[in-house]
Structure formats: structure tokens, C-alpha cells
Amino acid sequence: MPRSSASSDLASGNGSRPGSILVIDDEEIMREILEALLTREGYEVRLAANAAEGLDLIRSVPFDAAIVDMMMPGMDGISALEELKKIDDELPVLMITAFASVENAITAMKRGAYDYITKPFKNDEVLVVLRNALAQRRLVAENRALRQNLQARSNRFGAIIGRSSPMRQVFDLIIQAAPSRTTILINGESGTGKELIARSLHQNSARSDRAFITVNSGNLPPDLLESNLFGHVKGAFTGAVYPKKGLFELADKGTIFFDEIGNIPLETQAKLLRVIQEREFMRLGGVETIKVDVRIVAATNVDLRRMVEEGKFREDLYYRLHVITVQLPPLRERKDDIPLLVQHFLEKYGEENQKTHLELTADALDLLQEYDWPGNVRELENVIERAVVLSTGAKIDADLIPDHVRSSKRFQMPQFIVPPEGISFKEVITDFEKRLIESTLEAAGGVQKRAAELLHIKPTTLNEMIKRHDIRPRRKRVSIGRSGDVSELDDVADDDQSLITNH
Ligand SMILES: Nc1ncnc2c1ncn2[C@@H]1O[C@H](COP(=O)(O)OP(=O)(O)OP(=O)(O)O)[C@@H](O)[C@H]1O
Numbered sequence: 454m455p456r457s458s459a460s461s462d463l464a465s466g467n468g469s470r471p472g473s474i475l476v477i478d479d480e481e482i483m484r485e486i487l488e489a490l491l492t493r494e495g496y497e498v499r500l501a502a503n504a505a506e507g508l509d510l511i512r513s514v515p516f517d518a519a520i521v522d523m524m525m526p527g528m529d530g531i532s533a534l535e536e537l538k539k540i541d542d543e544l545p546v547l548m549i550t551a552f553a554s555v556e557n558a559i560t561a562m563k564r565g566a567y568d569y570i571t572k573p574f575k576n577d578e579v580l581v582v583l584r585n586a587l588a589q590r591r592l593v594a595e596n597r598a599l600r601q602n603l604q605a606r607s608n609r610f611g612a613i614i615g616r617s618s619p620m621r622q623v624f625d626l627i628i629q630a631a632p633s634r635t636t637i638l639i640n641g642e643s644g645t646g647k648e649l650i651a652r653s654l655h656q657n658s659a660r661s662d663r664a665f666i667t668v669n670s671g672n673l674p675p676d677l678l679e680s681n682l683f684g685h686v687k688g689a690f691t692g693a694v695y696p697k698k699g700l701f702e703l704a705d706k707g708t709i710f711f712d713e714i715g716n717i718p719l720e721t722q723a724k725l726l727r728v729i730q731e732r733e734f735m736r737l738g739g740v741e742t743i744k745v746d747v748r749i750v751a752a753t754n755v756d757l758r759r760m761v762e763e764g765k766f767r768e769d770l771y772y773r774l775h776v777i778t779v780q781l782p783p784l785r786e787r788k789d790d791i792p793l794l795v796q797h798f799l800e801k802y803g804e805e806n807q808k809t810h811l812e813l814t815a816d817a818l819d820l821l822q823e824y825d826w827p828g829n830v831r832e833l834e835n836v837i838e839r840a841v842v843l844s845t846g847a848k849i850d851a852d853l854i855p856d857h858v859r860s861s862k863r864f865q866m867p868q869f870i871v872p873p874e875g876i877s878f879k880e881v882i883t884d885f886e887k888r889l890i891e892s893t894l895e896a897a898g899g900v901q902k903r904a905a906e907l908l909h910i911k912p913t914t915l916n917e918m919i920k921r922h923d924i925r926p927r928r929k930r931v932s933i934g935r936s937g938d939v940s941e942l943d944d945v946a947d948d949d950q951s952l953i954t955n956h
């Protein structure tokens with residue numbers, strides 16, 4: 454980095470706001486000089502008499518730059534610089550050194566210092582270097598914002614929405630892995646976007662203008678699957694009246710995507726292995742070897758390693774596929790992305806249904822944030838599509854969110870704390886059973902039959918337990934007056950069995 458010179462135009466940087474500067478120097482006189490100088494220029498200045506103090510400060514308030522003395526008792530300037538960079542790796546740090554020791558200065562620059570100044574320094578020198586440092590920091594920040602913006606707008610990831618850190622990692626991996634021909638395994642629960650990722654691997658590769666072929670083996674019997682994959686010659690089997698090209702040939706120079714690879718029967722797996730290794734195969738009934746140049750991408754929502762252990766998936770194929778694995782996080786592990794996804798689907802289905810500018814109320818969004826999304830993005834997409842179709846106003850409120858999402862407060866086991874003196878197992882279980890029944894009855898509005906359904910037990914069993922635990926129904930009773938006005942009688946303990954017997 455070239456050293457800044459004091460002759461630079463001090464007036465440059467007009468209009469830019471001054472910044473906040475951390476000064477770490479053990480000499481009081483130096484701190485005072487710097488404070489006076491920088492404050493006069495409009496900077497906010499905080500002083501620290503040693504590295505530890507300075508590090509404490511920067512951990513609590515952000516700074517735009519730091520000026521650090523090289524020679525300090527305790528932690529020296531270089532170590533302080535390293536610690537500062539750990540906290541904020543873009544922080545410009547100016548080193549001040551009393552000895553014009555080039556070695557020291559070079560070490561500091563190598564460790565990421567922005568520049569160094571030798572004592573005694575000229576005021577202008579400090580100001581110019583600092584101003585340049587701040588300008589550069591702003592530029593870096595602006596560039597990053599610009600880049601992120603571009604990335605968000607460009608079609609690089611098609612319609613794959615996600616800003617959460619697990620999704621960013623996925624994007625990084627795609628960028629790195631897409632250009633090569635390496636086989637990629639995409640692992641993720643149903644509805645997490647495996648197919649989207651497979652397509653984007655293709656789109657971000659040099660093969661993007663060639664075919665992207667999806668193989669959905671489903672429950673196809675092996676011979677039919679193989680004739681689909683490898684094609685067949687005329688007369689290869691009864692009904693093979695014409696020769697047929699297989700999907701591998703159609704995918705030549707492009708990408709072939711095996712959706713749910715775990716469904717491929719063992720005998721076909723062996724043939725697949727050969728294509729992956731040799732990039733060649735024969736048509737069914739054929740003698741000619743056909744060479745192809747294909748990128749293989751596979752997806753699975755099951756644990757293939759477990760399948761290997763169970764003997765349902767070939768180990769050698771597993772290792773061939775497992776070269777690079779993209780692990781797609783379930784939606785519940787990246788709930789930060791929910792608002793973005795909602796926005797995306799509102800636009801998508803709003804356009805389709807001529808209902809643009811639809812919005813969710815805060816309540817509705819809260820419900821979506823709380824739900825666990827076992828069906829992942831696909832389930833969220835369905836919920837938004839339904840709400841858009843059913844909506845009549847400009848806002849989508851909680852009433853348009855399906856019941857199962859609304860009432861998704863999950864069952865939570867209590868935290869058990871066993872006291873040192875121990876506890877009676879029997880009593881705990883009895884108490885637990887009783888409370889579980891009480892809560893379920895409450896959720897079922899006192900209706901035993903519904904409560905039994907919720908607990909997956911027979912109503913008669915539940916009824917027995919209710920009697921055994923002497924559970925008295927507590928529910929809201931509604932009384933309707935002669936005039937038709939409704940009043941609620943809260944939390945009435947009631948012996949009347951009719952309240953809780955099967956309705
Ligand atoms: N990150 C995302 N951004 C936008 N849409 C997404 C995202 N992830 C998934 N989707 C949408 O969710 C739906 C399901 O995605 P996809 O078919 O890729 O999931 P999958 O993992 O292949 O599911 P399955 O295992 O059930 O086949 C699609 O409509 C897809 O467009």
C-alpha cells in the first residue's frame with residue numbers, strides 16, 4: 454500500500470461525515486494531542502491508555518478507525534492490531550511509532566494495518582492518512598452493498614430466496630462447485646428446494662445452454678428405468694419396435710439430475726456407478742459403447758449412509774455421489790428467511806391472481822414465524838397461494854392462515870430437574886399423566902372425544918383416566934339470556950359430566 458503523502462488535498466472528502474476514532478496510546482501527552490487535533494476536525498474521539506482498554510471500548514461501540522501506538526507496555530501495538538482486526542476486520546488501523554523502524558512498520562502492514570506514522574508527526578499528516586483510511590473504508594462498504602444488491606437482482610440463483618447464513622453458505626458452495634463437472638449430492642428434507650438448487654447448479658455452469666434432464670425413478674421397475682436411462686436398440690425386448698435414446702444421451706454436454714436417488718433399485722445402481730466412473734454405457738440390447746459428457750447431480754431426502762448400512766444402497770455409489778454435498782437447511786432452521794419468502798410468494802401468486810400489492814398483517818406473519826414447517830418452503834408456498842386466492846382486501850390477516858399452522862404451538866416436554874434426594878418415579882408419572890389430560894381437555898374445549906383423538910387413545914380409556922385422576926372439567930360456560938345476549942361464566946368448575954362426555 455503506498456504511503457499517503459501530506460501534500461494530498463485536505464479539502465477532499467467534502468460533505469462526508471467525519472467518523473469516530475479510537476486512540477490507543479500509553480503516553481498521556483500523545484492522547485491529548487491527538488484528541489485536540491481530531492476533535493477540532495469534527496471527529497468523535499475516544500481515548501484508551503492501553504490495548505485492553507481500547508479493546509473493551511471497541512467491543513461496546515463501533516469505530517470508523519483506530520490510531521494505535523506501536524510501543525506500549527503490556528500488550529504491544531502489533532498484538533492490539535491483531536485483536537482489533539478480529540473484532541472488526543475492516544477497521545482501518547493507523548500505527549504510530551516513535552522509532553522510524555521500517556521492520557516494525559512492515560510487520561504492522563503485513564498484519565493488516567492501514568498505514569503508519571512516525572513520531573514526531575505533522576498534524577496534517579495524521580489528518581490526511583486518516584481521511585484516506587476512512588474514504589477507503591466507505592468505499593469497501595459501498596462496494597459490498599453494491600455487490601450484494603447485484604447478486605440479489607441478478608438471475609444467478611434464479612428464484613432461490615434466502616439471506617440467512619445457512620443459505621448464503623449454500624450459494625457460496627454453488628458458485629464454487631457449479632463450473633466443474635464434479636458430481637454433486639443435494640441433501641435436504643422434502644420441500645427444501647433441492648430441485649431448485651440442482652437447476653441453479655446447471656444454470657451457473659458452462660452447460661447452461663444444454664439440456665437439464667430430470668430422472669424421477671419413482672417406482673419404475675429396473676428394466677423400464679434402465680431403458681429410460683440408457684435407451685435401447687430395436688428388438689431389445691418385446692415391444693421395443695424402435696430404437697430409443699436414453700436420458701443419458703439426451704443429457705450429453707448438459708446435466709442429468711437424479712431426483713430421490715435413494716429410490717434407484719440396487720441392480721440399476723451398479724450400472725449407474727459405471728456411467729459415473731467411465732462416462733460411458735451401452736443401450737439395452739446394444740453392443741456399442743456410448744460416451745457422454747454429463748454433469749451428474751443427485752438429490753435425496755433420506756439418509757443414504759443409513760441405506761448403505763442397511764444394504765439398500767451401494768457403498769461405492771454412495772462415495773461416488775458424495776464428492777460434494779450440498780446440505781439444504783430445513784425452513785425451521787432458517788426462519789429469518791420466512792419474511793423474504795413470503796414476499797416472494799405474495800408477488801408470484803399476486804401476479805397470477807391479479808391481486809398485486811398484497812401484504813400480510815403482523816399477526817399473520819407472527820403465526821408463520823412460529824410454525825415449524827415440516828413441509829418446508831413448499832408448504833409455505835402453498836399457504837401463501839391459498840391466502841392470496843382467498844383474500845378479499847389489501848391485507849392478509851391471521852384468518853386466512855390454515856388452522857394447523859395457527860394452532861401449531863408445539864408440544865413441549867417439561868424440563869425435569871431431579872433433586873439430590875431423588876423423587877418418586879410413580880408420583881411424577883401420575884402427576885404428568887394428570888396434567889397432560891387436563892391440558893388436552895382444555896385444548897379440546899372440554900370435549901372428551903376430541904381430547905381422546907388428540908392423545909391418540911380410545912375415549913373409554915380417557916374416560917377411565919379422568920375418573921382415576923378425579924379430573925374435574927374447567928371450561929368456559931356460555932349462557933344465553935332470554936333476550937339473546939351472551940354472557941360468559943369464566944372457569945367454572947363443574948361436576949356435570951355432560952359437559953365433557955362425548956358430543
Ligand atoms: N429458497 C427458495 N426460494 C424460493 N422458492 C423455493 C425455495 N426453496 C423451495 N422453493 C419452492 O418450494 C417448492 C419445492 O421446492 P423443490 O421442489 O425444489 O423441493 P425439493 O427439495 O425438491 O422437494 P421434494 O424432496 O419434495 O422433491 C418449489 O415450488 C420451489 O420453487
Ligand SMILES: [Mg+2]
Pocket residue numbers: 647648712
Ligand atoms: Mg424434489
